[in-house]
Amino acid sequence: MPAQPGPAAMPRLRHLWRVLAILLSTTHSWAAVQLVRGPEVSVSSNRAIIRWTTDVESGTRVQFGTAPARLDQRRTGPVGTSHEVFLAELHPGTTYHFTAGTARVPLATNSFTTEGGTNPSSPSTHPATTTGDAAGPTGPSSPQQQARPPPAKITWGSPRSLVDHFERHGSDFQARSADDYAAQAWQFLVRAKSDGLPAKLDSEGVIRIFDPRSGAFAAYNPDGTTKTYFKPGRRGYFDDQPGRTVDLRKLDDFQVPR
Amino acid sequence: MKSPVPKTHTCLVCGYPHLAQAPRSPSGGGSYEICPSCGYQFGVDDDDRRITPAAHRARWIEDGMAWFSRGIPAPKNWQPQAHLDALLRPRR
Numbered sequence: 001m002p003a004q005p006g007p008a009a010m011p012r013l014r015h016l017w018r019v020l021a022i023l024l025s026t027t028h029s030w031a032a033v034q035l036v037r038g039p040e041v042s043v044s045s046n047r048a049i050i051r052w053t054t055d056v057e058s059g060t061r062v063q064f065g066t067a068p069a070r071l072d073q074r075r076t077g078p079v080g081t082s083h084e085v086f087l088a089e090l091h092p093g094t095t096y097h098f099t100a101g102t103a104r105v106p107l108a109t110n111s112f113t114t115e116g117g118t119n120p121s122s123p124s125t126h127p128a129t130t131t132g133d134a135a136g137p138t139g140p141s142s143p144q145q146q147a148r149p150p151p152a153k154i155t156w157g158s159p160r161s162l163v164d165h166f167e168r169h170g171s172d173f174q175a176r177s178a179d180d181y182a183a184q185a186w187q188f189l190v191r192a193k194s195d196g197l198p199a200k201l202d203s204e205g206v207i208r209i210f211d212p213r214s215g216a217f218a219a220y221n222p223d224g225t226t227k228t229y230f231k232p233g234r235r236g237y238f239d240d241q242p243g244r245t246v247d248l249r250k251l252d253d254f255q256v257p258r
Numbered sequence: 259m260k261s262p263v264p265k266t267h268t269c270l271v272c273g274y275p276h277l278a279q280a281p282r283s284p285s286g287g288g289s290y291e292i293c294p295s296c297g298y299q300f301g302v303d304d305d306d307r308r309i310t311p312a313a314h315r316a317r318w319i320e321d322g323m324a325w326f327s328r329g330i331p332a333p334k335n336w337q338p339q340a341h342l343d344a345l346l347r348p349r350r
Contacts, residue, residue, distance in 0.1 A: 044328060077317065082307050086297065086317075088324045158278060163329035164292045168299065202285040219290050219301075228290035228299070232306045240305065242285040 033058040035107045039100040040171040045092040045115040049167060051084045052100050052108065053233055060085060063106070064098035071099060082233030090114050152182035155257050157225035169230035173216070185229035188218050189256050193248045200243030207246075207254060210238035224257045271311040272296035272318060272338060273345030294327030295338060315342075 038052030050062055060077030062085040075085045083100070090096065093116035099106035149155060156162045166178035175181035192199060192209045199209045205222030217238060219227040232238070248254070267277040274295035281289055281300040288301015296318045303309045318324075323338040 047328075075321075078309055078313050080308055084307065086321065088321055158291070160329045161292060161294070161327070164294070164297075164327050167328065168292065202283065202287055204283050204285055204287075206283070206285075206287060208287075219287075228302065230302065232302075234306050234308070237306050242283075242287045 032056060033102055033105065033107065039108050039110060041110070041112040042167045042171050043112050043114055044167065046088070046090050047167075048087040048090060048096070048112060048114065049084060050087070050098065050100055051082070051171065054081050054083065054107070057081055058083075059102040059104075061103050062087070062098050062100050064096050066094060066096060068097045068109075068111075071097060076103070092116055149183035149186040150257060152179050155186040155224075155226055156182045157221045157227050165228055169228070172231040173229070181229070182226065185218055185226040186257070188216060188229060189220060189224065189226070192218075193251075193254075193256060196247055196249045198238065199246050199248045199251075200238075200241055201246045201251070201254075202243035206243070207248075207251075208238065208241045208243060209248070220254075222254075224255050268345065269293040269295060269298065269341075270300075270345075271298040271315045272323070273341035273343075274338075275341060275344075276333070292327070294330040295325060295332075295336075295341070296323075297326035 032055075034055045036053050036055050039050050040052070042049045042051075057079050058081075059079050060083040062075045063071035064073050064075075064087065065071040075087060077083060077085055085100070087096070092114050095111055095113045097109070097111040099109050101107035152162055153159045156165075162178050162182055166175060166181040170178070170181045173181065173184050175184055188209070188211070191197070192211070197209050197211050199207055201207055206227070207220045207222075208217070209220070210217045215231045216229070217232050218229040221227055266275060267280045268275045269277055270281050271293060272295045274293055277289075277291055277293060279289040279291050281291070283289065288299075288305055290299060290301045292299045296314065298309075298311065298314045298318075303314060304311070319342075323342070325332040325336065325338075
């Protein structure tokens with residue numbers, strides 16, 4: 001007859017069951033994580049931002065290095081569904097290989113090359129995986145896209161900050177340059193005013209606009225210049241923004257910069 | 259007559275004292291300004307990505323407190339540690 005565990009062994013067994021239960025639940029959660037977008041890489045001469053979206057909340061980890069078999073550097077981020085990792089102090093003109101995923105599971109493998117010394121002032125964005133509406137929120141043949149936008153120094157609220165906004169959000173719209181990104185933000189405003197996209201006006205005169213179809217969001221100063229333009233990763237983001245709902249088609253005081 | 263000195267604001271993440279706008283407006287909205295020092299975007303990193311200022315600060319420190327912006331140059335004698343100390347110093 002097999003020996004029964006004595007009273008002294010019971011706490012140990014209970015602990016073992018607890019560890020097993022945690023392991024099983026953890027295994028289930030990370031096995032279920034899937035990419036729903038990206039990874040997309042915004043890269044300049046010495047810096048890269050890798051972004052991706054998962055279907056459920058998960059950890060954030062990028063392993064990277066200059067050879068596929070030698071991903072000897074690591075960056076981590078918080079738990080969430082929208083993941084973003086900054087890689088700083090990269091070498092210009094260098095190809096970096098990376099995996100993006102959770103602490104346990106790499107969800108994607110890809111590479112990018114930093115800009116060389118020939119044109120360091122114009123960062124570029126490379127979607128590692130092409131997703132989203134590459135033609136932009138209005139589509140390629142809409143009249144708004146055909147309208148000629150003024151230069152970014154007229155349409156962007158703080159021109160010195162444009163590069164940073166572009167590096168962070170340009171890949172949401174497959175923008176080819178900072179100027180292209182600013183132009184798309186202006187076109188979004190033009191379309192929002194003509195189509196009456198959902199909009200809010202707060203007590204400081206800031207206009208926030210959301211396109212439920214494309215997921216694009218933008219905020220504009222009272223003079224119509226752009227504060228930012230991006231695609232929120234979180235449902236309900238626009239709903240949570242302050243301000244009262246307004247019909248842009250009837251808001252005559254609010255003008256598009258020309 | 260002297261032109262008025264533009265009012266600046268302090269980053270709640272890294273203590274950079276020259277933000278153009280307050281991180282939050284009186285109505286509660288984020289400024290959407292990207293701190294040129296640490297890269298935190300108010301109204302986006304917090305409201306959308308749910309990255310707390312403390313979490314971003316920890317990562318920025320871990321990454322060496324590098325100047326973030328490519329469009330705005332770092333001030334002469336920029337001292338991130340001093341700004342951070344001033345931000346985190348207990349107020350009386």
